[in-house]
Amino acid sequence: MIRRVSCLSVTILVLLGFAPGSELRFCLRNEPRTFNPLLVEDDASETVRYLTGGVLVRSNRQTQKLEPELAVSWKLSKDGRQITFQLRNGVSFSDGTPFSADDVDYTIKQMMDPALHSPTGDAFRSGTGTVNAQVLAPDRITITFPAPVAGLDQLFDQVAILSAHSSNKEKAVLGPFMVADYKPGSSLVLNRNPNYWKTDGQGHKLPYLNAIRLDIQPNRDIEVLRFKRGELDLINSLDSEYFDRLASTSANLVHDAGPSLDSEQMWFNQVAKAPIPDYKRKWFRSTNFRRAVSMAINREDLSRVVFNGHARPAIGPISTANKFWFNQALKTDAYSPDAALAKLQLDGFHLQNGTLRDAVGNAVEFSIITNAGNKYRERMAVLIQQDLQKIGVKINVVTLDFPSLIERISQSFNYEAAMLGLTNVDLDPNGQMNVWLSSSENHQWNPQEKFPETAWEAEIDKLMREQASASDPKKRKKAFDRVQQIVAEQAPFIYLVNRNALSAVSISVSGATPVILRPQTYWNIERLTITTETARR
Amino acid sequence: MSFIRKLACAILVVVIVAALGANWFARADYATQFREAPNAPPSRAHLLGTDDIGRDRLSRTLYGTRISLLLAPTAALLSTLMAALIGGVAGYLGGIWERLAMALTDLFLSLPWLFLLITVRALLPLNVSPFVSVVVTFLMLGLLGWAASARVLCAGARSLRNSGLLLQARALGLHGIRLFAVHVVPNLRPILLAQFWVSIPVFILSEANLGILGLGVAEPMPSWGSLLKELEGLTSLGDQPWRLVPLVLLILVVTSFQVILSSEEVTA
Numbered sequence: 001m002i003r004r005v006s007c008l009s010v011t012i013l014v015l016l017g018f019a020p021g022s023e024l025r026f027c028l029r030n031e032p033r034t035f036n037p038l039l040v041e042d043d044a045s046e047t048v049r050y051l052t053g054g055v056l057v058r059s060n061r062q063t064q065k066l067e068p069e070l071a072v073s074w075k076l077s078k079d080g081r082q083i084t085f086q087l088r089n090g091v092s093f094s095d096g097t098p099f100s101a102d103d104v105d106y107t108i109k110q111m112m113d114p115a116l117h118s119p120t121g122d123a124f125r126s127g128t129g130t131v132n133a134q135v136l137a138p139d140r141i142t143i144t145f146p147a148p149v150a151g152l153d154q155l156f157d158q159v160a161i162l163s164a165h166s167s168n169k170e171k172a173v174l175g176p177f178m179v180a181d182y183k184p185g186s187s188l189v190l191n192r193n194p195n196y197w198k199t200d201g202q203g204h205k206l207p208y209l210n211a212i213r214l215d216i217q218p219n220r221d222i223e224v225l226r227f228k229r230g231e232l233d234l235i236n237s238l239d240s241e242y243f244d245r246l247a248s249t250s251a252n253l254v255h256d257a258g259p260s261l262d263s264e265q266m267w268f269n270q271v272a273k274a275p276i277p278d279y280k281r282k283w284f285r286s287t288n289f290r291r292a293v294s295m296a297i298n299r300e301d302l303s304r305v306v307f308n309g310h311a312r313p314a315i316g317p318i319s320t321a322n323k324f325w326f327n328q329a330l331k332t333d334a335y336s337p338d339a340a341l342a343k344l345q346l347d348g349f350h351l352q353n354g355t356l357r358d359a360v361g362n363a364v365e366f367s368i369i370t371n372a373g374n375k376y377r378e379r380m381a382v383l384i385q386q387d388l389q390k391i392g393v394k395i396n397v398v399t400l401d402f403p404s405l406i407e408r409i410s411q412s413f414n415y416e417a418a419m420l421g422l423t424n425v426d427l428d429p430n431g432q433m434n435v436w437l438s439s440s441e442n443h444q445w446n447p448q449e450k451f452p453e454t455a456w457e458a459e460i461d462k463l464m465r466e467q468a469s470a471s472d473p474k475k476r477k478k479a480f481d482r483v484q485q486i487v488a489e490q491a492p493f494i495y496l497v498n499r500n501a502l503s504a505v506s507i508s509v510s511g512a513t514p515v516i517l518r519p520q521t522y523w524n525i526e527r528l529t530i531t532t533e534t535a536r537r
Numbered sequence: 538m539s540f541i542r543k544l545a546c547a548i549l550v551v552v553i554v555a556a557l558g559a560n561w562f563a564r565a566d567y568a569t570q571f572r573e574a575p576n577a578p579p580s581r582a583h584l585l586g587t588d589d590i591g592r593d594r595l596s597r598t599l600y601g602t603r604i605s606l607l608l609a610p611t612a613a614l615l616s617t618l619m620a621a622l623i624g625g626v627a628g629y630l631g632g633i634w635e636r637l638a639m640a641l642t643d644l645f646l647s648l649p650w651l652f653l654l655i656t657v658r659a660l661l662p663l664n665v666s667p668f669v670s671v672v673v674t675f676l677m678l679g680l681l682g683w684a685a686s687a688r689v690l691c692a693g694a695r696s697l698r699n700s701g702l703l704l705q706a707r708a709l710g711l712h713g714i715r716l717f718a719v720h721v722v723p724n725l726r727p728i729l730l731a732q733f734w735v736s737i738p739v740f741i742l743s744e745a746n747l748g749i750l751g752l753g754v755a756e757p758m759p760s761w762g763s764l765l766k767e768l769e770g771l772t773s774l775g776d777q778p779w780r781l782v783p784l785v786l787l788i789l790v791v792t793s794f795q796v797i798l799s800s801e802e803v804t805a
Contacts, residue, residue: 305575305590367663372752375769379590382756386570396664397756404659415663 022530024209024509024522026234027217027226028188035170035179037160038111038118044216050519051190051212053160054174056085056104057153061515061523064323064427066153070099070161070174070197080148080471081126083156087139092195093163093172101141106164108133108143123155123431150468150476151428176207176526188214198526207526208511233509233530234521238502239376240310246504253504255514255521259312259321260501261424264380265493266368266417268293270446272453274413279362284416288347290491294333296340296391297384302497306379310502314495316484317435321498321516322427325477327484333491337390344391356392365394366416369408372399377419380496409444418444419496425518429467429480436464436483445492456490545793552790556603563596568757578777585779588767592757598783601759605741606790608675613736615679617686617729624687628694629721639691645684651746653681658752670755674747678740686732693728697721734798738791745787761787 032044037053040046056071068074071085091099111121112131124131129146136142149155166172171179176198177190190212198206215232217223224242226232228249238246238254247254268284269276276284283289299313315332318325341351348359356364368384370377381397388395395417400408408415424431434442438449438457452458460483467479487493501516508531514521522528555562564582565571571583571591579586585594627638657677665673697703697720706720741761747753748762749769756763764783 301572305570305572365664369663372750375589375766378756382590383570383572385757386568396666396670398663399752399755400659401655401750401752404656 023211025213027223028214038120041119051177052173052175056156059157061517082144084142091197094178094193095172097166100138101135102164104141105133107162148469150430208529233506235504236520240307243502255503257501257514257516259498260516261319262499264421264496266419267445267493268417271413288343292340292343294491294494298335310500311497314498316488319498327481351392367396368417369398369415370419371402545796548793559599563599565593565596567596567600597759601764605761609737609740612675612679612740616683617733619683620686624690625694628691642684642687667755667758738794
């Protein structure tokens with residue numbers, strides 16, 4: 001019966017013009033900076049790595065769980081310093097060279113070579129000392145780190161295995177596609193890897209697609225226009241405006257997968273040496289002041305008005321989309337100007353003729369900087385400006401070119417409040433160590449503290465180190481839940497919204513189920529199929 | 538006066554009157570957010586609809602016109618005075634002064650002014666009110682935009698310096714400031730006027746450019762630059778045509794200034 005149904009579906013697909021094979025087309029918004037999977041830092045290179053690289057384990061973008069790929073199983077030591085992989089047999093690189101533990105050993109050595117400066121390798125650097133890879137058998141390898149690495153198994157999702165023995169190492173890949181043609185500034189063509197190891201349920205070799213054409217196109221208007229003309233099959237990370245514009249004509253092509261991991265937030269400058277008046281520094285260092293500002297912001301309006309409903313009020317540093325790490329006990333600050341005023345009164349603030357004044361009579365006024373050209377942030381700032389006017393606070397919105405903004409928030413500290421976003425690609429909180437540790441450069445409200453300046457920052461430091469050195473996910477979760485709670489109570493960052501993951505998929509593409517994690521639309525690239533050219537038109 | 542010039546004058550008068558009477562014509566404050574109706578089409582309540590965050594577009598257009606039209610001539614006046622001071626005096630004095638002034642002018646002309654404006658703006662204090670930001674933006678435009686006019690004025694003053702008119706005046710005993718005020722300035726007036734008129738649309742467009750980059754007048758105050766920024770997401774002219782009103786106004790006003798200017802030049 002099942003066989004009859006599948007025969008029937010294949011017939012229907014063929015009649016409809018679907019042909020396994022063909023070419024999928026979408027855009028890269030920038031030139032890939034590298035084809036070396038160990039040196040990937042930018043989105044375009046990450047796309048190429050995802051499509052061409054074979055990894056030992058893969059985080060399923062839909063279930064957010066780790067799945068075996070080139071490793072059929074793996075075992076983590078209790079101290080979190082060692083991982084042993086049992087490798088898949090009978091796998092070959094795209095050039096026909098067989099895959100073995102030697103290749104994993106070679107990749108690890110390359111990745112941890114200090115001379116290479118691999119950003120992928122940085123995530124594995126846990127302490128002083130060397131990383132040892134020991135080949136136990138052609139299909140078994142153990143890797144030992146000098147100190148525990150938090151979420152060690154998850155990190156291997158980013159490590160594309162290189163070939164140790166191929167004559168042309170750069171071109172030999174284990175992923176579903178391989179680079180066939182690259183025209184800088186124009187396009188990149190990836191062809192199907194004939195030696196790819198995966199098969200579907202019926203035993204057909206994957207991927208279904210013959211090729212992928214990636215056009216380098218930084219202009220979003222042109223990308224949307226080309227999609228509408230049928231020249232492109234996918235668009236990832238759509239803006240809400242483009243999404244609604246596409247939805248108005250072709251509602252069946254756009255997908256809103258719900259809140260993503262990306263957040264928009266504002267913060268106050270709490271740096272001791274910042275060139276701002278002392279009385280303002282005192283406001284910004286007051287928990288009551290920060291919480292009151294948070295309570296006076298109408299996040300529902302930010303989501304509805306600025307993002308046309310394609311965003312959700314943010315609760316904390318972790319989006320609700322992060323199924324495992326989000327602290328379910330947290331609640332967002334309810335919008336309440338009255339509660340905000342009550343909170344401010346605790347610090348001696350009072351309303352006088354519609355203007356909020358501090359205990360010594362200074363009118364509460366501050367500037368908020370954000371990057372020029374980002375219309376969503378500019379609009380959010382204007383909405384917040386009006387929200388805070390209701391509690392007598394005057395805000396001056398200043399948009400700056402990006403280099404000036406970065407100079408102010410990270411070098412001169414000559415600013416009062418700032419609004420920026422955080423693009424999160426990592427589910428694991430370990431990726432946020434550089435934000436939460438008080439000694440870190442990216443501890444934006446008060447970077448590079450010599451020692452934690454507040455008790456709650458000291459507690460965050462301790463908890464973040466605890467979760468980083470623990471191998472038990474439950475212990476790590478407990479520690480990070482407490483971090484989220486402290487952040488919600490102290491509001492060093494005032495989280496505003498989590499943008500939704502918006503994408504568009506052409507009707508010619510079959511098998512696409514867009515998700516919130518990147519790459520949203522083609523996370524299951526091996527199983528996507530596409531119609532023939534005639535049907536596409 | 539030709540029909541085209543009359544029409545241009547009429548357009549400018551209508552636009553200026555509408556801008557100055559914004560308090561009477563506008564139905565809502567330019568900053569009030571009607572958050573229940575963002576991006577609304579034209580209606581009785583909002584004759585030109587609302588913008589992305591629900592602010593009345595007519596109010597913003599009228600107030601924005603007022604700001605751009607009042608401050609662009611001010612910036613033009615400032616730049617023309619600077620040009621007269623640097624270019625006119627240097628041309629009149631000649632010698633080392635002229636060479637120094639022209640070297641300075643060349644330096645200013647060779648600077649990428651848009652990037653210079655962005656840099657200067659980034660260095661300004663952050664905590665200024667929107668009104669001060671408007672004034673600062675136009676002052677910057679005025680202070681940085683004098684170089685081209687200075688070159689023209691210098692050439693004009695140089696030709697006057699060697700003219701028979703001034704030779705005769707000197708022979709009659711006129712010297713120094715008196716000679717400059719009585720004979721040089723009146724003879725440079727047509728050039729000064731032309732430079733003033735030609736600067737106004739230049740500064741309107743410069744502010745619009747800065748506004749499109751998000752670096753113009755601070756929110757929530759409107760200007761033509763910030764209003765034109767709204768056109769960024771417009772894909773076709775038929776899509777919400779009421780959003781084109783600021784663009785149409787800008788074209789009409791700049792064209793009107795040009796028409797009047799060309800007539801002034803003919804007259805001069």
